[in-house]
Amino acid sequence: MNKKDIIIIGAGPVGSLLSIYLAKRGHAVKVFERRADMRKENISAGRSINLALSDRGIKALEAVGIMDAIREISIPMHGRFIHQQDGSNAYQPYGNAGQYINSVSRGALNAKLMDLAEQHQVEFYFHEKCNSINWEKNDIEFEKTLSQHTELRHADLIFGSDGAFSAARLGYQLKHDRFQYQQYYINFGYKELHIPPGPNGSFQLEKNALHIWPRGNFMLIALPNIDGSFTCTLFFPFEGTPSFASLDTKEKVQEFFNNTFADIVALMPGLTDDFFNNPTSSLVTVKCYPWVVDDKFALIGDAAHAIVPFFGQGMNCGFEDCSVLEQLMEVHGDNWNTILQEFQQSRKPDSDAIADMALNNFVEMRDKVSDKKFLLQKKIESAFSKKYPDQWIPAYAQVTFSPHIRYSQALQNSLKQEAIMKEVMALPRIEEIWDQPAVEEKMLELLSNQTQ
Amino acid sequence: MNKKDIIIIGAGPVGSLLSIYLAKRGHAVKVFERRADMRKENISAGRSINLALSDRGIKALEAVGIMDAIREISIPMHGRFIHQQDGSNAYQPYGNAGQYINSVSRGALNAKLMDLAEQHQVEFYFHEKCNSINWEKNDIEFEKTLSQHTELRHADLIFGSDGAFSAARLGYQLKHDRFQYQQYYINFGYKELHIPPGPNGSFQLEKNALHIWPRGNFMLIALPNIDGSFTCTLFFPFEGTPSFASLDTKEKVQEFFNNTFADIVALMPGLTDDFFNNPTSSLVTVKCYPWVVDDKFALIGDAAHAIVPFFGQGMNCGFEDCSVLEQLMEVHGDNWNTILQEFQQSRKPDSDAIADMALNNFVEMRDKVSDKKFLLQKKIESAFSKKYPDQWIPAYAQVTFSPHIRYSQALQNSLKQEAIMKEVMALPRIEEIWDQPAVEEKMLELLSNQTQ
Structure with a gap:
């Protein structure tokens, strides 16, 4: 194998995991990170962020042998716990018994990945900001943010894994003719509590x-941490009533939470301080293409395809990028032109699909999960899926627990299922007959029509 | 009135026209242009570009009293002259008698606008490239490209009219949270002949x-110049067969033109030299939002909404931006916050609409104009429109000859007309009965159903 000097821009979870994959194949890998070393300084700044690690991400972590260590800092979440405004609760399992997603701290996961990478001789450089890339010479100018000195660094191969607001991608956008690019913000922001x-x-x-507090046009969620705390995130409109703009005093915030999240407000003693100290962050979807240049540059992770968090797939998708790249390295050896070309051609339709599904899922989480008809539909699908597991995997399970199904395929499958369920839910008196054989037969018939 | 120091970035047709509108209201206007003064140096570089000036643009030029001078350098084009591959021709009038579009040289039009602006004390600065904008202080750093010195310039109000690849917009994109942005390239480029x-x-x-040579997947067009020449533009795929990539020798180009554009090839003695000397340019659509910052910054023209040229509306749309801004200045006086807010809120849906219509029109020009059924449909619409001019203005005429109809309204109207014509064209034996009363009655009936 032809050993390469590789530079990765961005030491987040995807960049760190990628460095391990590459180092294990014998390449000399350096990772440059704009921020401080999170293992030495607290850089969360009111954004501690819990991630929902699921099977696609787990598969990628298992391949480098780190999943056992991650399990120790993860908390299994077997379903959605719905808190209605009237004080009632509902519980919706995510899948079958034994299927669950994992609440894990982004920072703790990232730190473990960096530790492991260093064991494989990956070198990390912090406080180094990518200023520009010379695409002819494959030189990168980094600015050392503590001294403001700049330094030129050369690499055979460069990966841009520097996130949704990627500096590597911006340079690419400016230099590359016919670069397709879209950044789309939803009118909702989020705040951690x-x-x-x-x-x-x-x-x-x-x-x-x-935990979800669905409230129609907005929602609060909470994920468990291993210290017994919960990280809550309020997804909320920027403008209108209520909104981040309208809740502009501590009194208004307290009153709003008293009325809207009555069952939890007593558990949040720091509510109003958190609300005004923590930042309000925006939610962006980024789609672009191409991602690569010849055999020498590739965007990966959020830098190539940032998505909103409502399917819990952002990091899982980025980790799956690494799995796919690993397979291509296995098949194509030193042929980096082919590896990178196939990487982008394979991942583009899949990342587009999960981007669209993630946007759609916001409506489901904040609104539909408290709708009786939606809950009945899920119950019918679930019962049918248990009886005919080969013919019906619910969309959520396809995305979350079925890494062998590509995102793009899951999207296609889910659209077909939705079409079937629309007919099923339109059956007269479906609320009464939902568990009768007639409904099951109807679904089998519609399924068989679709496959003909 | 409160006199403002205004800087316009970009001295293209829109920036130059805008400067006249602003200067006439008493503001002190400076225009900065990255390139040389086109009145002194030839900067076309194989992109002479003819524009199709039509009623929206004309209205904006008449308002500053320059239209008479422009008419002298324009050539009226009353319709499409279709050159089929088999050597046959067809002629399609653009509208009713007296309705035409105007072929005018971009350079000549631009030069006249700059001359007029200078008569109104607008100051032009050339070879000054916008490097960055300080959005707090409203300072712009310009780089003097001849000396490479930079200079900081201050303005009360800044307009970015620096085109599809706007430097002003890029700075805005980087600084503005939640900036919606999309650049979309079609897989076709163009080359001037x-x-x-x-x-x-x-x-x-x-x-x-x-003149149009429609060839299914690609096309050649030609617009007349006042010296008797024609500027031809080949719209052609980048990849595939045939494409810019496949025609890689002079022999291949000559043979391809001999076979594909037989009726014109003898008129192009410089064909193969032009083909390899002139650049291959890409075709981008840019949509973004917002366009303005408070009372101190606005994007305008292509910088706010670049579109593909297939409806001949790019410049007309940019000029209409100026007309709309003028009306808002008239209504709101010194209240620039309101002027700019209403400007973007009014123009965004209209520029989105013409962007989409321009993309759709590519298919019509390169393919449908040689389709018999399409031509019949246009004939039916035209006859109906002549008889019922208040009830049916063809979409092309709404966009091109009806500046009182907003682009967004024209798009809505055209979708409704398409729905009606789909039913009409599906009538049995429509080829034979198209001019019978039954067809007319059907159209009246469908129209009346729509408005109910």
Whole structure:
């Protein structure tokens, strides 16, 4: 194998995992990160961020042997715990028994990946910001943000894994003729809030669930942390009533939470401080193409395809990028032209698909999960899927628990399922007959029509 | 009135026209242009570019009293002159008698606008490239490209009219949270070619028409110049067969033109030289939002909404931006916050609409105009429109000859007309009965159903 000098821009979870894959194949890998080393300094700044690690991400972590260590800092979440405004609750399992997603701290996961990378001789450089890339010479100018000195660094191969606001991508956009590019913001932002642990590190809500307070046009969610706390995220309109703009005093925030999230407000003693100290962040979808230049540059992870978080797939998708790249390295050896070409051609339709599904899922989470007809539909699908597991995998399970199904295929399948369920839900008196054989026969018939 | 120091970035047709509108209201206007003064140096570089000036643009030029001078350098084009591959021709009038579009040289038009602007004390600065904008202080850093010195310039109000690849917009994109942005390239490029004048400056093709050689997946067009020459533009795939990539020798180009454009190839003695000397340019659509910052910055023209040229509306749309801004200045006086807000809110849906219509029109021009059924449909629409002019203005005429109809309204109207014509063209034996009363009655009935 032809050993390459590789530079990765961005030491986030995807860049760190990618460095391990590349180093294990014998390449000399350096990773440059604009920010400080998160293992030495707290850089979360009110954005601690919990991730929902699921099977696509797990598969990529298992391949480098780090999943056992990650499991120790993860909390299984077996379903959605729905908190209605009237105080009632509902629980929706994510899949079959044994299928769950994992709440894990982004920072802790990232730190473990960097530690492992260093064990494989990956070199990390912090406080180095990518200023520009010379695409002819494959030189990168980095600015050392502590001294403001700049330094030119050369690499045979460069990966831009520097996230949704990628500096590597911006340079590419400016230099590359016919670069397709779209950044799309939804009119909602998010803000992190906090539920501290109870006495003796106890969990003050059901531990093994992802909690949702769906409120129609907005929602609050909470994910468990291993110290007994929960990280809450409010997804909320920027403008209008209510919105981040309208809740402009501590009194208004407190009153709004008292009325809207009555069952949890007592568990949030720092609510109003958090609300005004933590930043309000925006939610962007980025689609672009191409991602690569010859055998010498590729965008990967959020830098290539940033998505909104409502399917819990952003990091999983980025980790799956690494799995796919690994397979292509295995097949094509030193032929980096082919590896990178096939990488982008394979991943583009899949990342487009999960981007669209993630946007759609926002409506499901904030609104539909409290709709009776939607819940009945899920119940019918679930029962049918249990009886005919080969013919019906619910869309959520395809994306979350079925890494062998490509995102693009999952999207196609889900559209077909939706068409069938639309007919099923339109059956007269479906609320009464949903578990009768006639409904099951109707679904089998519609399925068989589709496949003809 | 509160006199403002205004800087316009970009001295193209829109920036130059805008400067006149602003100067006439008493503002102190400076225009900065990256390139040389086109009145002193030839900067076309194989992109002479003819524009199709039509009623929206004319209205904006008349308002500053320059239209008479422009008419002298324009050539009316009353319709499309279609050159089929089999050597046959067809002629399609653009509208009713007296309705025509105007072939005018971009350079000549631009030069006249700059001359007029200078008569109104507008100051032009050339070879000054916008490097960055300080959005807090409203300072712009310009790089003098001849000396490479940079200079900081301040303005109360800044307009970015620097085109599809706007430097002003890029700075805005980087600084503005939640900036919606999309650049979309079609898989076709264009290349300019040339038909010189005949003996004594005679025209070698019908003078008062826009010539089209529709060839299914690609097309050639030609617009007349006042010296008797024609500027031809080949719209052609980048890849595939045939494409810019496949025609890689002079012999291949000559043979391809001999076979594909047999009726014109003898008129193009410089064909193969032009083909390899002139650049291959790409075709981009840019959509973004917002366009303005408070009372101090606005994008305008292509910088705010670049479109493909297939409806002949790019410049007309940019000029209409100026007309709309003028009306808002008239209504709101010194209230620039309101002027700019209403400007973007009014123009965004209209520029989105013409962007989409321009993309759709590519298919019509390169393919449908040689389709018999399409031609019949246009004939039916035309006859109906003549009889019921208040109830049916063809879409092309709405966009081109009806500046009182907004682009967004024209798009809505055209979708409704398409729905009606789909039903009409599906009538049995429509080829035979198209001019019978039954067809007319059907159209009246469908129209009346729509408006109910």
